[in-house]
Amino acid sequence: MSRPTPLLAALALAAILIPAAALHAGPHSSAPTSRPQPVPQMAAQTTAQTPSAPLTLSVQNAAVVAVPPGATETSAFLTLRNTGRAPVILTGVRTPLARHAMLMTTRRDAQGRTGMAMVPTLTVPAGGILNLSASGDHLMLMDLTRTPKVGETVRLTLTTRDGRTLTVNALVRKP
Numbered sequence: 335m336s337r338p339t340p341l342l343a344a345l346a347l348a349a350i351l352i353p354a355a356a357l358h359a360g361p362h363s364s365a366p367t368s369r370p371q372p373v374p375q376m377a378a379q380t381t382a383q384t385p386s387a388p389l390t391l392s393v394q395n396a397a398v399v400a401v402p403p404g405a406t407e408t409s410a411f412l413t414l415r416n417t418g419r420a421p422v423i424l425t426g427v428r429t430p431l432a433r434h435a436m437l438m439t440t441r442r443d444a445q446g447r448t449g450m451a452m453v454p455t456l457t458v459p460a461g462g463i464l465n466l467s468a469s470g471d472h473l474m475l476m477d478l479t480r481t482p483k484v485g486e487t488v489r490l491t492l493t494t495r496d497g498r499t500l501t502v503n504a505l506v507r508k509p
């Protein structure tokens with residue numbers, strides 16, 4: 335049983351809205367108002383580990399945003415399609431690229447400022463799509479172990495509430 339760090343526990347409990355500028359100097363600074371650029375589908379490959387039934391998720395356009403040398407964090411995006419009849423609830427993500435990784439959402443606060451908030455779960459609806467992007471729900475990779483190179487693939491492992499995992503190879507691309 336791993337225990338969350340006090341900081342993460344506090345973030346999870348308080349659902350603190352973190353200023354985007356402070357948290358994401360690199361990946362979010364471009365703040366695109368249009369749709370993110372599509373990434374070739376061949377970049378995403380999935381292997382579901384299946385203690386029971388296979389996960390009903392398919393993955394498209396998995397990407398990690400490239401950051402300058404020395405940057406400590408970045409974000410990751412992908413589109414998940416759930417072909418099953420039950421929602422799939424994501425509870426976390428891990429990757430060799432980062433010591434901490436989390437699920438986040440982008441919100442506007444009462445003053446109209448855009449900020450990031452950690453969320454405990456993200457849901458892929460039954461028969462539907464969860465689109466993780468720079469302007470909405472996304473994956474945060476914090477405390478990077480190294481600088482990702484444009485064009486390489488990075489392994490992301492998503493965990494679900496029922497204890498299953500989905501491993502995705504995400505392409506590192508420019509913001």
Ligand SMILES: [Cu+2]
Nearest residue numbers: 409438450474
């Ligand atoms: Cu974020």
